[in-house]
Structures are given as C-alpha cells and as structure tokens.
Amino acid sequence: MTAHSNEAQQMRPGLWETINERYPGSMITKDDLVPLAHLSKPLSEARLTFVSSAGVQPRGTMPFDVAHPIGDYSFRRVPSNSSPAGLEIHQIKYPTNGAHRDLNVIFPIERLQELAVAGVVGGLTPNFFSFIGYQMDPARFERTLAEEIAEAVVAERADAALLCPA
Amino acid sequence: MQRAIERKGIPTVSITVARDVTQHCQPPRALFVPFMMGHHFGVPFHRELQQRIILAALDHLVMARRSGEIETIPVTWAQARREGKAIEQAIGQRD
Amino acid sequence: MSIQYLKDAVANNDFEKLIRYLRLHLGDGNEAAGRKEIEKAWVEALKLLLDVPPTDRAFILETLERKDAATLAHLFFYLHFYFVKRSGEWIHDGTL
Numbered sequence: 001m002t003a004h005s006n007e008a009q010q011m012r013p014g015l016w017e018t019i020n021e022r023y024p025g026s027m028i029t030k031d032d033l034v035p036l037a038h039l040s041k042p043l044s045e046a047r048l049t050f051v052s053s054a055g056v057q058p059r060g061t062m063p064f065d066v067a068h069p070i071g072d073y074s075f076r077r078v079p080s081n082s083s084p085a086g087l088e089i090h091q092i093k094y095p096t097n098g099a100h101r102d103l104n105v106i107f108p109i110e111r112l113q114e115l116a117v118a119g120v121v122g123g124l125t126p127n128f129f130s131f132i133g134y135q136m137d138p139a140r141f142e143r144t145l146a147e148e149i150a151e152a153v154v155a156e157r158a159d160a161a162l163l164c165p166a
Numbered sequence: 167m168q169r170a171i172e173r174k175g176i177p178t179v180s181i182t183v184a185r186d187v188t189q190h191c192q193p194p195r196a197l198f199v200p201f202m203m204g205h206h207f208g209v210p211f212h213r214e215l216q217q218r219i220i221l222a223a224l225d226h227l228v229m230a231r232r233s234g235e236i237e238t239i240p241v242t243w244a245q246a247r248r249e250g251k252a253i254e255q256a257i258g259q260r261d
Numbered sequence: 262m263s264i265q266y267l268k269d270a271v272a273n274n275d276f277e278k279l280i281r282y283l284r285l286h287l288g289d290g291n292e293a294a295g296r297k298e299i300e301k302a303w304v305e306a307l308k309l310l311l312d313v314p315p316t317d318r319a320f321i322l323e324t325l326e327r328k329d330a331a332t333l334a335h336l337f338f339y340l341h342f343y344f345v346k347r348s349g350e351w352i353h354d355g356t357l
Contacts, residue, residue, distance in 0.1 A: 008200040008238055016186040022290050023282075025263025030192040033233040034169045037177045037194075043228055051167065054204075067338040069286050070264065092353035093289065095204040101259075102210030111207070111216045120221070137264040142170070150170035160227055162220065163168050163180035163193075164206050204355060 028138050039160060041122075046159035048112065049125040050080070051149060053133035054099070054166035055091025056107045058082065064090040064132040071135035073145045077127035077152070082109060091132045094166045106166055125156035133166050168193040179227040181206045181219060185236060194233045197223040201243050208241075209250030211259060215241070287341065289353055298352065302344040 020027045039046055055064045057076040065072040078087065084103040089096055098105040109128070116124050129149050135141040153161055172178045172194045179195040182188040183203055188196045199206060199219060208215035219239065226237040270278035281292060288295025310316075325333065345351065 008198070008240075008242070010183060010185050010198070010200055011202050011243055012184070014186065015184040016190050018290070019187075022285050023263075024266050027187070027190060029190045030169070033192055034172045034194050036230065036233050037172050037175045039177055039228060043224060048224075051171070053167075067342050068335060069283070069338060091355075093355055095202060095355040097354070098202075098205045098210050104213075104216050105205045105207050105210055108207045108216050108220060111213065111220055114217070115220065121224070136267070140264070142167075146167040146170040149167060150174050153171050153176060154174050158176055160224075161168075161171050161176055161178040162223055162227075163171075163178060165167075165180055165182060165187075166204060166206070 023136065026136050026138060028142070041159060043121055043160070044119055045122040047123045047125055047157060048116070048121045049153050049156060049158035049161045050107075050109075050112055050128040051153065051161060051163045052107050052128065052130050052166065054094070054106045054130065054164065055089050055132040056087050056103065056130045057090060059086055059088050066090060066092050066132065066134070070137055071141075072132050073135060073137075073140060075129055075131040075145060075149055075152075078107075078109075078130050080109070080112070080124040080126060080128050084109060091134070091166070093132070093134050106164065112162075122159070125153070125158045127152075127156060129153065177227055179223045179230075181223055182236075188236060192234050195226055195230045196236045197226050198236050198238050199241060201241075201246065208246050211253050211257060212246065212250045215246055215249065289355070294352060298345055299341070301348050301350065302341045305344040305348045306340075 016027060055066075056078060057064065058078060061076055064074070064076075087103060087107070087109070089099060096106075099107070104110050107130075112124060115121050129152060131145060131149070135145070168178045168180050169192075177195075178193070179197060180188070180193050182196050182198050183201050183206055185198045188198065197219070201208065207219045219241075222237070222239045226235075230237070267279065267282060269275075270282075284292045284295030284299070286295065287298045
C-alpha cells in the first residue's frame with residue numbers, strides 16, 4: 001500500500017468501455033457515494049461474510065443459468081464451512097482456469113476459514129453468498145438480487161462484508 | 167450490491183481487477199489488484215498471497231475514512247505467477 | 262445490453278441490433294465468434310440426423326404442445342450451448 005503502487009495498471013485496460021460498447025446500458029454507473037458504515041467492534045470480534053459473483057455453488061444445487069440471454073437473478077448460499085471439493089462453478093464469462101486448480105484464487109473459502117481460526121476475524125457467517133455476474137437488466141439486478149443478498153447478509157448477523165465481483 | 171449492504175449499516179470492501187469498472191459503480195471501499203480477471207486473490211496454491219490480499223482488503227475496511235476510496239497493494243501479476251510456479255514445483259503440482 | 266435497449270429494438274423492428282446482441286451474447290462479446298457459434302450449433306444438430314436415427318417425435322410434439330413459449334425459448338438457448346459443447350470446440354473460457 002505504497003504511493004507508487006497507485007500507478008499499477010489493470011491487466012485488461014478499458015474494460016468498462018469495452019463492455020458498455022458491446023452491451024449498451026448493462027453497466028452500472030453511479031455519481032453519488034454511499035456514506036461509510038463503520039465496524040461496531042474490533043475486527044477480531046467481528047463476524048465476516050463473503051459475497052461473490054463468481055458462480056460458485058454447492059455441488060448438487062440448481063446450476064446458475066449461463067444460457068439465459070438476459071442473465072440469472074438468483075443467488076445461492078454457500079456454507080462457510082464448505083470444502084472446495086464440495087463446490088463447483090457455473091459461469092462462463094470470466095477465466096476460470098486458475099479457479100479450477102485452486103478455488104481460492106476467486107473464492108478464498110479456505111483462507112477465510114483460516115483467518116477465523118487464527119482469530120484475525122471473530123468468525124464467519126454460517127453462509128456465504130454467490131451469484132453470477134451476468135445481468136443485462138441492471139435496474140432489476142439492483143431492485144431484486146442486490147437487495148435480497150443485502151437482506152440475507154443482515155439476517156446472518158454479519159458485522160463486515162468482503163465482496164468479490166468476478 | 168455492495169452499496170446495498172453498506173446502506174444496511176454493514177461496512178463492506180470489495181476486491182477488484184477492473185479499476186475502471188469500480189470507478190463507475192462507486193462502491194464505498196475497494197482494493198484494486200493488477201491481476202488477471204478471475205484471479206482476484208492471486209494464483210493457485212499461493213496461500214500467503216491469497217491471505218495477504220484478504221488482509222489488505224480488511225485493513226482498508228477498518229482504516230478507510232472516505233467513501234469511494236480505491237486502495238492498492240504493491241503486487242504484480244508477473245511476480246505472483248513466478249512465485250506461484252515455484253510453489254507448484256515445490257509441492258509437486260507441476261512437472 | 263440494457264433491457265430497454267433491446268425492447269426499443271424490438272419495438273422498432275431493429276433486427277440488426279437484436280442479432281448483434283445475440284452474436285455478442287453467444288460469442289462472449291465477440292460478434293464474429295458469436296456468428297460462428299450459432300452456425301456451429303446448427304451444423305452439430307444436422308450431423309446427428311444425417312443417418313436418420315429413430316428420434317422421440319412424440320416427446321417433441323408433446324413438449325411443443327404443452328410448454329409455454331418462454332420455456333421453449335429458454336430451452337432453445339440451452340440447446341444452443343448443448344450442441345456447441347457437443348461439437349467439442351468450446352470457446353467460452355471467459356477472456357474478453
């Protein structure tokens with residue numbers, strides 16, 4: 001976290017422009033900021049949750065719909081004590097070569113379990129939350145899926161949330 | 167999504183490999199990593215790096231004072247790949 | 262593509278916009294690739310019928326009769342990916 005690292009370039013530059021040109025109106029743009037919420041307790045006592053758009057789901061649950069032209073607006077609960085062997089990925093819109101060898105590169109469930117055991121965080125919510133990042137109706141996405149996951153995160157009494165938009 | 171959770175009073179932080187996309191959605195806190203898409207926490211079997219990315223994000227979650235700030239971390243994809251390869255050789259995941 | 266963009270295209274009968282969207286969706290953001298993917302799926306389906314194997318026409322007719330058009334449309338997209346996968350040439354590695 002040094003000043004010079006601010007120069008770091010993203011590996012695939014111009015991603016927003018590319019996606020927005022190909023799928024006009026699919027990208028979310030905001031001009032206002034949400035006021036920060038703050039931790040009410042030390043991190044070492046806080047219950048952490050994880051929200052991912054990588055399409056990771058417990059084996060045997062209804063696969064995410066990668067065929068639908070307008071996207072999938074559902075989510076899955078992934079028990080936070082799952083092992084990677086019990087999970088699978090249903091998503092084709094991001095490179096999954098690394099994840100297929102070690103799921104932790106996109107869904108670091110084992111690392112999060114270790115942080116809880118080590119006491120860096122107070123604990124994990126019973127479930128993590130997973131969906132696929134392919135929705136051609138951003139308004140519907142914000143109205144339904146985003147709110148449903150936010151409510152589920154509250155229901156699991158999370159004190160903090162780590163998110164990973166794949 | 168992230169904004170919806172933060173609005174419910176739960177502090178959030180996201181990990182992004184697309185700084186430009188993140189700048190458009192304006193989440194309250196984000197950590198940018200210059201990694202390949204789909205590899206936000208680094209490379210396979212590199213536990214220490216995966217852990218370090220999470221810890222940097224959690225650090226930003228605790229320390230951020232201004233909404234919309236995108237934090238960075240001094241890592242490079244080339245170095246992550248090099249280290250990942252060495253780790254895989256050591257544990258016999260690669261010939 | 263936002264839903265409104267597509268709905269406007271439907272309202273204006275803008276076939277070009279709609280087919281471009283389909284090619285982009287099926288080609289993971291690459292229009293030329295998407296065109297090829299659509300053709301690949303049809304060729305794969307054709308190959309399966311060259312020897313005129315017995316098929317379950319009763320199932321087909323019953324499905325068309327009993328299921329609503331939206332479910333059949335959804336199935337159409339599933340069948341596209343099914344045949345693409347069956348062709349053995351899978352381009353969907355997530356690179357953009």
